[in-house]
């Protein structure tokens with residue numbers, strides 16, 4: 001049994017109305033155009049802005065997020081003249097949430113008026129010519145999670161039953177990110193992200209297989225959110241912080257502390273890039 005609420009078709013709209021009303025009341029009808037999901041290690045990005053912060057545990061329809069290094073708050077702030085909503089911590093499939101529950105906040109963003117979403121994450125590098133600490137702009141993804149967040153009755157007010165996925169990660173956003181990274185003198189890579197459910201890391205054999213599929217990075221998030229955002233007509237940009245070599249790419253065993261440590265090491269560059277992106281997107 002997966003935890004997380006799964007309103008039936010009849011009640012779903014009602015839940016969404018409650019969530020959106022709560023947020024609008026608490027934020028004095030703030031209308032974000034841009035959304036950012038902060039991955040491992042980036043959690044404090046939002047701390048320095050004057051903002052309204054709503055803990056997930058207090059938002060109707062949201063769940064408490066439990067992962068180490070994540071705070072679990074929705075932050076509303078005006079940054080460089082842009083109205084931004086930031087997810088400080090996300091829901092993961094491996095926590096036991098259904099994909100539908102894990103991506104509920106993306107649908108809420110759509111209802112709040114969000115047009116563009118920047119998804120960030122920590123990921124393992126499948127390529128030996130990339131270096132832990134590099135940022136990678138996601139050009140496409142492979143969903144190897146064995147499920148899809150759009151399974152279930154379709155809500156036609158959000159999107160179509162069989163959405164096209166030929167350009168989820170928008171080229172114009174990647175170009176803007178490349179330009180921003182060059183201006184800031186930040187090294188970057190581009191590549192395909194493959195998502196696994198986790199929470200166990202991959203075996204070297206799995207990583208070899210993903211390599212033959214064309215993947216450059218592997219992680220346990222982002223793809224469900226990207227699928228739902230694309231379905232809702234939200235433009236997606238994805239940025240991975242390559243925190244480690246994936247299993248078998250180097251000789252060392254993997255551990256979560258390495259992920260946290262590398263993410264912390266490149267945090268400042270990542271923040272600079274995000275700030276610039278907020279400005280130019």
Ligand code: HPA
Nearest residue numbers: 122123124218219220246
């Ligand atoms: N595999 C899966 N998820 C990850 C990794 C990895 O090597 N590093 C950070 N998140």
